Amino acid sequence: MTLSISSLVVGYGKKTIIRQASLDVARGEVVGLLGSNGAGKSTLIKAIAGINRHGAGSISWEGRTDLSSLPRRELAKIVAYVPQSIGLSFSLDIREAVLLGRTPYFGAHPREEDWRHVEEAMRLVGLEELGERAVTELSGGQGQRVLIARALAQDPQVLLLDEPTSALDIRYQWQTLNVLRKIARERNVAVIVSIHDLNQAARFTDRVVFLHQGEVLAAGRPAEVYSPELIRKVYGVEVELAHHRGFVQVHPLEEEAPESFAPVEAIPFPLRPAPAAATARFAQTSYA
Amino acid sequence: MTSSAGTGRAGGPRLAAPPRRDRYAFQNAAIALGLAAVVFAAITGVRVGNSGVGFSDVLQILWSKLTSNPPTDRAQLQAHNIIWELRVPRVALAVLGGAALAVAGVLFQGLLRNPLVSPYTLGIAPAAAFGASIAIVLFGGSVHGGPAPLVVGALFFAFLNTALVLTLASARNLNPTTLILVGIALSQLFGALTACIQYFAEDEVLAAIVRWTWGSVNNSAWYQVLVLLALVVAVFPYVRLRSGVINAIAFAGDDPAKSLGVPVSRVRLECIAIAATLTAVTIAFTGIIGFVGLVAPHIARLVVGANHRFLIPFSAITGALLLIVADSLGRLVIAPGVIPVGIIDALVGAPIFLYLIITRQKAVE
Numbered sequence: 030m031t032l033s034i035s036s037l038v039v040g041y042g043k044k045t046i047i048r049q050a051s052l053d054v055a056r057g058e059v060v061g062l063l064g065s066n067g068a069g070k071s072t073l074i075k076a077i078a079g080i081n082r083h084g085a086g087s088i089s090w091e092g093r094t095d096l097s098s099l100p101r102r103e104l105a106k107i108v109a110y111v112p113q114s115i116g117l118s119f120s121l122d123i124r125e126a127v128l129l130g131r132t133p134y135f136g137a138h139p140r141e142e143d144w145r146h147v148e149e150a151m152r153l154v155g156l157e158e159l160g161e162r163a164v165t166e167l168s169g170g171q172g173q174r175v176l177i178a179r180a181l182a183q184d185p186q187v188l189l190l191d192e193p194t195s196a197l198d199i200r201y202q203w204q205t206l207n208v209l210r211k212i213a214r215e216r217n218v219a220v221i222v223s224i225h226d227l228n229q230a231a232r233f234t235d236r237v238v239f240l241h242q243g244e245v246l247a248a249g250r251p252a253e254v255y256s257p258e259l260i261r262k263v264y265g266v267e268v269e270l271a272h273h274r275g276f277v278q279v280h281p282l283e284e285e286a287p288e289s290f291a292p293v294e295a296i297p298f299p300l301r302p303a304p305a306a307a308t309a310r311f312a313q314t315s316y317a
Numbered sequence: 318m319t320s321s322a323g324t325g326r327a328g329g330p331r332l333a334a335p336p337r338r339d340r341y342a343f344q345n346a347a348i349a350l351g352l353a354a355v356v357f358a359a360i361t362g363v364r365v366g367n368s369g370v371g372f373s374d375v376l377q378i379l380w381s382k383l384t385s386n387p388p389t390d391r392a393q394l395q396a397h398n399i400i401w402e403l404r405v406p407r408v409a410l411a412v413l414g415g416a417a418l419a420v421a422g423v424l425f426q427g428l429l430r431n432p433l434v435s436p437y438t439l440g441i442a443p444a445a446a447f448g449a450s451i452a453i454v455l456f457g458g459s460v461h462g463g464p465a466p467l468v469v470g471a472l473f474f475a476f477l478n479t480a481l482v483l484t485l486a487s488a489r490n491l492n493p494t495t496l497i498l499v500g501i502a503l504s505q506l507f508g509a510l511t512a513c514i515q516y517f518a519e520d521e522v523l524a525a526i527v528r529w530t531w532g533s534v535n536n537s538a539w540y541q542v543l544v545l546l547a548l549v550v551a552v553f554p555y556v557r558l559r560s561g562v563i564n565a566i567a568f569a570g571d572d573p574a575k576s577l578g579v580p581v582s583r584v585r586l587e588c589i590a591i592a593a594t595l596t597a598v599t600i601a602f603t604g605i606i607g608f609v610g611l612v613a614p615h616i617a618r619l620v621v622g623a624n625h626r627f628l629i630p631f632s633a634i635t636g637a638l639l640l641i642v643a644d645s646l647g648r649l650v651i652a653p654g655v656i657p658v659g660i661i662d663a664l665v666g667a668p669i670f671l672y673l674i675i676t677r678q679k680a681v682e
Contacts, residue, residue, distance in 0.1 A: 079575065105576060119568065183577070
């Protein structure tokens with residue numbers, strides 16, 4: 030194992046969000062982080078990225094380096110983080126936006142080497158033709174690719190993504206997840222991606238980790254870990270599992286929506302009868 | 318493994334051909350041309366006036382000063398005094414003040430990730446106005462740079478305001494929204510305190526306070542030029558050196574910038590303190606010159622783009638040009654009378670800004 034998280038505790042003030050979480054991720058592996066809203070997925074990812082400092086526990090890299098003891102700049106050369114959205118306040122062209130990923134490597138003046146990494150990262154995510162366009166002109170999927178390219182430009186060995194597909198349509202969701210698999214395999218990067226869609230997690234990740242109330246509830250290959258009981262405990266819904274082309278699939282067991290979401294009975298629209306004159310004109314026009 | 322992820326590690330990327338070397342040719346050319354324009358505008362600005370001093374006189378006097386060869390005849394000596402003691406410091410203060418306010422504006426906008434903020438967003442101007450008002454009440458109504466109490470009063474309260482904003486916002490890690498809200502609260506507080514002084518002041522004092530708030534370089538002095546020059550020379554190269562991390566905060570946001578290795582709170586504290594100092598010192602000498610700190614960065618962004626490596630120097634150039642032009646027009650429009658630069662600045666800058674917004678809408682968005 031390369032990235033090893035052991036008994037990690039993370040909190041904000043007096044509130045503990047992550048409780049004794051442990052997980053391992055190997056190079057070239059894509060691990061899906063699953064759990065309901067508020068389970069602690071983003072907090073865990075930000076702790077690994079060094080954005081939030083953790084309390085107890087350790088995050089080690091290849092059994093030797095305690096990542097939390099590294100200076101921020103050195104950590105950024107190993108671990109890259111992709112936020113949910115690009116959130117720009119000012120217009121910037123794509124190449125410049127990807128160049129931000131080289132911030133840990135240069136001061137004010139990017140070197141030729143930095144530009145080479147930018148071009149390579151853009152090629153990997155299929156942005157090479159769009160380099161001069163402003164980021165503000167891009168679709169959600171293209172914006173997500175810019176963020177991934179920015180992270181790749183960091184030349185990381187661990188890539189962390191916080192719900193990268195939450196705002197994308199199905200095409201871009203698949204594209205993004207495929208890109209992640211490709212990056213993990215081709216560049217030998219350990220990838221952790223938090224994701225809501227259980228079926229996509231089963232299809233695109235090698236292993237999944239279920240977080241529940243800040244604790245790791247289960248971890249392993251989706252086909253081995255997914256169970257109606259686990260999903261009921263984590264999400265509070267009844268499901269049944271099926272298998273298709275070797276992948277496990279999750280289907281809702283209850284055909285009807287929960288009672289609180291049931292549509293209200295149709296309210297009759299208060300139709301007003303058309304004025305007699307208008308009806309008469311219509312009749313004349315139609316039958317004249 | 319603590320070493321950085323180099324290009325040679327297993328599974329590392331195959332690197333593509335490098336991009337064009339002249340990627341920033343336009344920005345570099347724009348900065349060079351801008352600097353030339355500032356020099357030309359400054360010499361033209363020194364020439365503007367009613368004493369009949371020509372362009373060649375200006376060059377001759379500047380040359381004689383540079384070569385330590387003072388004029389001998391009386392007419393030349395008079396021209397020398399007008400230019401060297403009145404106009405050069407005036408134009409130099411406009412150049413340095415415009416550049417300082419513009420760079421402060423760039424820093425505030427970038428570090429607070431908000432294109433609508435200006436050097437005055439954190440309440441520096443109302444605080445300085447309060448300090449100036451107290452000085453005017455206590456030491457008399459002579460304004461704009463002459464008496465030291467006025468400068469010291471404005472400077473003291475501008476720094477006090479900045480210290481209060483940074484201390485209070487530190488409780489929330491200098492979060493941009495907190496900084497802006499604390500700034501607004503202190504703006505209101507110092508604005509109300511100044512209004513109290515104005516309400517109870519006599520007409521002469523009231524007029525002096527109001528004149529100070531218009532902003533002007535009418536009473537510029539060499540010591541002001543030298544202080545501001547020292548500040549600009551010390552600060553600008555440093556700020557430009559930090560342009561990479563400022564880019565990360567401005568364009569990526571706080572959390573992603575941290576993941577890019579940037580100590581966000583430290584950089585924000587450092588650069589806001591610098592921007593606040595530039596603003597405080599400038600307005601202590603000139604009074605409140607609005608607009609340039611808000612608009613010069615936007616104009617510069619439309620020309621050279623949003624990368625702070627080029628935006629910082631080009632904003633300085635734009636701010637300097639705006640104030641030289643505004644001051645020169647202010648001396649010409651109702652000559653021999655003078656309209657304060659703070660008023661003309663907005664009258665000149667607003668149409669330029671509107672033109673750029675309409676013709677280059679996409680760049681603004």
